[in-house]
Amino acid sequence: MATAVNVSGEKHYDRAAEIKRFDESKMGVKGLVDSGLTTIPPIFIHPTDTLSDLKTKPQSVVVPTIDLSGPRSTVVEQVAAASRTFGFFQIVNHGVPVQVLDRMMGSIRAFHEQPTDVKTKLYTRDLESGVIFLSNFDLFHSKAASWRDTLQIKLGRRLPKLEDIPEVIRDEVVQWNLYSETLGEQLMGLLSEGLGLDMDRLKNTCLDAKLMVGNYYPHCPQPDLTVGIASHSDPGVLTLVLQDHIGGLQIKHKGEWVDVKPVHGALVINIADILQILSNDEYISVEHRVLANPSKEARVSVAVFFNPSAREALHGPFSELISPEKPPRYRQFAHHDYMTRSQALVTAFGPGTADAGNSRIRLPLIPSLVAPVIAPADSLYVTIEATTTEHVDSQERVDEHDNSRKVFVIQGNKEEKKTATTLKDENHYDRAVEVKRFDESKLGVKGLVGSGLTTIPSIFIHPPETLSDLKPKPKSVVIPAINLSGRRLTVVKQVVAASRTFGIFQIVNHGVSVQVLDRMMGSMSSWPMSRPNSIPVRWKAVSDSFPTSTCFTPKPLAGGFLPTPSI
Numbered sequence: 001m002a003t004a005v006n007v008s009g010e011k012h013y014d015r016a017a018e019i020k021r022f023d024e025s026k027m028g029v030k031g032l033v034d035s036g037l038t039t040i041p042p043i044f045i046h047p048t049d050t051l052s053d054l055k056t057k058p059q060s061v062v063v064p065t066i067d068l069s070g071p072r073s074t075v076v077e078q079v080a081a082a083s084r085t086f087g088f089f090q091i092v093n094h095g096v097p098v099q100v101l102d103r104m105m106g107s108i109r110a111f112h113e114q115p116t117d118v119k120t121k122l123y124t125r126d127l128e129s130g131v132i133f134l135s136n137f138d139l140f141h142s143k144a145a146s147w148r149d150t151l152q153i154k155l156g157r158r159l160p161k162l163e164d165i166p167e168v169i170r171d172e173v174v175q176w177n178l179y180s181e182t183l184g185e186q187l188m189g190l191l192s193e194g195l196g197l198d199m200d201r202l203k204n205t206c207l208d209a210k211l212m213v214g215n216y217y218p219h220c221p222q223p224d225l226t227v228g229i230a231s232h233s234d235p236g237v238l239t240l241v242l243q244d245h246i247g248g249l250q251i252k253h254k255g256e257w258v259d260v261k262p263v264h265g266a267l268v269i270n271i272a273d274i275l276q277i278l279s280n281d282e283y284i285s286v287e288h289r290v291l292a293n294p295s296k297e298a299r300v301s302v303a304v305f306f307n308p309s310a311r312e313a314l315h316g317p318f319s320e321l322i323s324p325e326k327p328p329r330y331r332q333f334a335h336h337d338y339m340t341r342s343q344a345l346v347t348a349f350g351p352g353t354a355d356a357g358n359s360r361i362r363l364p365l366i367p368s369l370v371a372p373v374i375a376p377a378d379s380l381y382v383t384i385e386a387t388t389t390e391h392v393d394s395q396e397r398v399d400e401h402d403n404s405r406k407v408f409v410i411q412g413n414k415e416e417k418k419t420a421t422t423l424k425d426e427n428h429y430d431r432a433v434e435v436k437r438f439d440e441s442k443l444g445v446k447g448l449v450g451s452g453l454t455t456i457p458s459i460f461i462h463p464p465e466t467l468s469d470l471k472p473k474p475k476s477v478v479i480p481a482i483n484l485s486g487r488r489l490t491v492v493k494q495v496v497a498a499s500r501t502f503g504i505f506q507i508v509n510h511g512v513s514v515q516v517l518d519r520m521m522g523s524m525s526s527w528p529m530s531r532p533n534s535i536p537v538r539w540k541a542v543s544d545s546f547p548t549s550t551c552f553t554p555k556p557l558a559g560g561f562l563p564t565p566s567i
């Protein structure tokens with residue numbers, strides 16, 4: 001990695017090449033430190049807005065420590081209060097012996113301190129793998145890499161085969177899997193009660209999908225130029241962290257960074273994004289980070305992430321927490337879509353969206369998939385007019401990025417819900433049940449219309465901010481239609497201009513005959529009654545050779561996407 005160090009002073013620093021080289025070396029940050037460097041390679045240097053925020057002010061606020069051996073009602077109250085105010089708390093007297101904690105920590109340290117060539121055998125970016133060692137899960141997405149290596153192991157029912165878990169941590173991981181299960185159960189019970197819910201409410205959704213990371217933060221020679229983990233919130237339900245005595249974990253509380261001071265024998269608990277959603281914002285998932293470690297001794301932490309168990313099940317604010325005074329703040333979503341959407345955000349918006357420097361692919365706090373979508377006040381919707389030169393007769397709206405195609409919107413004012421019928425029960429409208437019923441009916445929207453309804457079911461009613469924005473204003477803007485048979489230079493210019501200004505355009509003279517388009521359209525509207533295969537197959541052949549299909553998704557490179565260097 002010496003080259004990377006040398007590159008720092010040079011003008012033509014090729015970040016993509018340096019990242020690749022670092023990754024291919026498989027040595028991790030510890031390997032760099034062991035090679036004796038005294039300055040950090042440029043790929044680890046964070047942007048100035050991150051660096052200028054590293055110095056923390058004197059703090060009077062203390063993240064609460066809760067004694068779990070206290071009376072149940074007191075503990076519930078304390079857990080709920082901390083989850084509402086801080087989103088973080090520490091627990092003591094939690095039933096895990098200090099020796100178990102110390103052994104766990106010791107084994108993770110021992111894993112990272114093995115000779116590099118032992119660890120490189122496990123170095124991979126294949127997230128399906130049960131045991132992964134690597135540096136910076138988001139190395140290829142983030143603005144800057146972070147000073148940390150990570151070992152990740154799937155827990156719960158997905159615990160890898162014993163022989164696949166490195167021997168140096170095997171017993172400890174097996175034990176930690178059991179302890180974290182029990183602790184998770186206990187905490188979910190307390191958190192449910194804290195919301196006034198049945199004790200089992202959270203436990204039933206969120207227990208068996210667990211993931212463990214053993215983070216190793218080696219000494220950093222320039223801790224004011226980088227971080228250990230950049231600011232992020234955890235995407236799952238709940239996180240349990242065991243940290244050693246070095247310190248550096250901080251949370252954002254009322255706009256200020258506050259230390260989570262190490263307490264020997266304690267465990268750190270934090271609310272993650274999905275629990276904030278399930279609790280309809282009663283509990284908060286807060287941003288946190290770890291500073292780069294200035295100490296000569298490496299910092300070690302072990303985090304267990306609890307995720308929703310059923311990837312296909314619909315999640316959303318618990319119905320018991322919804323009332324006229326507290327309307328739902330989020331849409332229903334499937335965990336699977338949530339994760340796909342989150343990763344799509346990273347791809348779509350590029351480096352930085354994944355929250356630079358985190359141990360997994362991280363997301364901006366609560367991805368927009370589930371957050372209410374509010375159209376910017378000054379945005380103007382433009383109807384795409386059919387062009388006369390070619391056959392395009394869909395009256396589509398520019399607002400094609402709307403999320404509602406995958407996830408139903410729950411918000412809608414009372415009046416609107418009352419007008420909705422068919423799948424109803426006005427007083428006890430259970431959205432999850434209705435969505436499920438609609439899905440299981442396999443009718444589709446056309447089936448509903450065929451049944452003769454005259455008002456739309458409640459599950460289709462969009463929030464007021466969407467509805468009040470539906471009336472198109474008089475418009476002078478026209479979405480460009482570009483003639484592909486024009487001069488190449490002109491076409492390129494038009495495509496670039498339209499992509500910059502509108503992000504959408506129509507094409508004519510594109511080489512697909514009107515007959516093919518018409519047949520394609522015709523086959524869609526008659527499907528599946530006639531010829532289910534013939535036309536789509538032919539269409540596929542056309543679209544493979546000529547790129548006119550609707551959606552092109554990038555193929556992931558070795559674990560991520562980078563902007564085209566020349567841009």
Ligand SMILES: O=C(O)CCC(=O)C(=O)O
Pocket residue numbers: 213215229234241243249288289290301302303359
């Ligand atoms: O290392 C720590 O203390 C926290 C780690 C963390 O925030 C994470 O892995 O998500």
Ligand SMILES: [Fe+2]
Pocket residue numbers: 232233234239288
């Ligand atoms: Fe975290």
